[in-house]
Amino acid sequence: MRRDRLLRGASALAFAPFAMRGRAEAAYVEPNIIFSPLARQRGIITPTANFYVRDHAGVPTIDPARHRLIVHGLVRSPLAFTIADLMKFPAVTRTHFLECAGNSGSEWQGPSASDVMNSHGLVSCTSWTGALVRDVLAEVGVAGEASWLLAEGVDSARYDRSIPLHKALDDALLVYAQDGKPLPPLHGGPLRLILPGYEGSTNVKWLHRLKLGRTPWATREETAEYTELLPSGHARAYDFVMRVKSVIVSPSAGDRVRERGAQTLRGFAWSGRGKIARVEISTDGHTWREARLQPPILTRAFTAFDAPFAWDGKPMTLRSRATDETGALQPTHAALVAERGLFSQYHNNAIQVWHLGRSGAVRNGA
Numbered sequence: 001m002r003r004d005r006l007l008r009g010a011s012a013l014a015f016a017p018f019a020m021r022g023r024a025e026a027a028y029v030e031p032n033i034i035f036s037p038l039a040r041q042r043g044i045i046t047p048t049a050n051f052y053v054r055d056h057a058g059v060p061t062i063d064p065a066r067h068r069l070i071v072h073g074l075v076r077s078p079l080a081f082t083i084a085d086l087m088k089f090p091a092v093t094r095t096h097f098l099e100c101a102g103n104s105g106s107e108w109q110g111p112s113a114s115d116v117m118n119s120h121g122l123v124s125c126t127s128w129t130g131a132l133v134r135d136v137l138a139e140v141g142v143a144g145e146a147s148w149l150l151a152e153g154v155d156s157a158r159y160d161r162s163i164p165l166h167k168a169l170d171d172a173l174l175v176y177a178q179d180g181k182p183l184p185p186l187h188g189g190p191l192r193l194i195l196p197g198y199e200g201s202t203n204v205k206w207l208h209r210l211k212l213g214r215t216p217w218a219t220r221e222e223t224a225e226y227t228e229l230l231p232s233g234h235a236r237a238y239d240f241v242m243r244v245k246s247v248i249v250s251p252s253a254g255d256r257v258r259e260r261g262a263q264t265l266r267g268f269a270w271s272g273r274g275k276i277a278r279v280e281i282s283t284d285g286h287t288w289r290e291a292r293l294q295p296p297i298l299t300r301a302f303t304a305f306d307a308p309f310a311w312d313g314k315p316m317t318l319r320s321r322a323t324d325e326t327g328a329l330q331p332t333h334a335a336l337v338a339e340r341g342l343f344s345q346y347h348n349n350a351i352q353v354w355h356l357g358r359s360g361a362v363r364n365g366a
Helices: 082-089 116-120 133-140 335-338
Strands: 070-074 079-082 093-101 123-132 149-153 161-162 173-178 192-194 207-213 245-250 259-270 275-282 292-294 303-311 316-324 355-356 362-364
Touching: 070 133, 079 082, 079 133, 079 207, 082 123, 082 173, 093 173, 093 245, 116 245, 123 259, 133 173, 192 275, 245 275, 245 316, 259 275, 259 316, 275 292
Parallel strands: 070 207
Antiparallel strands: 070 079, 093 123, 123 173, 149 161, 149 207, 173 192, 245 259, 259 303, 275 316, 292 303, 316 355, 355 362
16 A cells, blocks of 8 residues: 655644645635425435535535545654555445534524525435544554544644544544445545534545644634533533434425325434434424334434324424434423523434424424
């Protein structure tokens, strides 16, 4: 396997792991925020064209043949890997969801979004292919005192996040393919870090550097951003795992139920802690009954569910709540606000309520 060995003490930033057509390509541009049309999705795999997008400084222009992943810091042998090098490690393909920490953030202070795409559309699910981070770290040799790593991208913001080493050594992936095809630049190609179950912002796109160290780096994106303001006035940081969540995607806000009688609702559930164990639905706001889970039921992936219900033309509310394999139950909005206040912004996994009116129109809220 060909690798470029780095001199100990050399600055990783002195290397040029990416190629750009000109300096203008590296200039700051407005970030992309593109919501996924969940109501149109039928299976658990989100088509790449519909996969949500969230970046912080636009998409860099990268020549995959010249791109390098530098691994340095508290390691025995700092190395730089090409994409071809990484492809020589055993390839792993796994299906996982990816969710922006700010998904449903508009709903913290009450119903806001006009449809499920805008309330829940910063989440998607696909198959990822790449090398295990632990295999690459074994190649460089992790020093005993290392317990964190810094992942950095090559966008114009040099976006970076601190990641616990135990996660990197567990199921983290260095991904170069999405849904069986080369990873598109919009989604982080040619190389992206995938941390199953962790908030989307830690899954660094256009990855070019991993630095191992003893403590978190307290970067801008994990201090000024991606922290959760609590009622006490303190902020919770390094809260990575996405909690158990579900949403009914049909019927949902913006839909219209055309006929009375037998209906079928459907939706998706997911959890950063593992598999979905159960989904329940309510059509009266008081009683709950189990929905049918559609196989496959995978860890840290979408699980599709459906359930029959009857509409007699009277107003009703539609809710779903999920339980994961750890026993964690999706909370009500009131319970979440009681714990974390109204200004947390991130990690909103509250039960979503849709109101079905006499006209058949569905809107957001009870």
